[in-house]
Amino acid sequence: MSLEERINDLEGRLAFQDDTIQALNDVLVKQQNVVDRLQLQMAALLKRHAELVGQFEAVEEEAPPPHY
Template identity: 70%
Template structure:
């Protein structure tokens, strides 16, 4: 194999690897956005859950009205 063909082959491999790395990076960035959005949704759901539990548990802790 001549030196020129070897250099051409290495340049071709590097271009392919650069493209693959960029594709993987794009996927990673998108997944990071999805994870961040899911974390925000989970925090909102947890907050709503705690508010609902607080409403129902507060009713149970109160003493019954005097006419019972």
């Protein structure tokens, strides 16, 4: 294999690796956006859950009926 062929081979590999790294980066950015959105949704659900639990705790604090 001549030096020129080896250089061409290395340049081809480098171009392929650059494309692969860019594709992986694009996927990573999309996944991070999804994770960020899911974290916001989870925080909203936890807040709503705490509100609902607070409402039910107020009802449960009432004394049981006399037949208990």
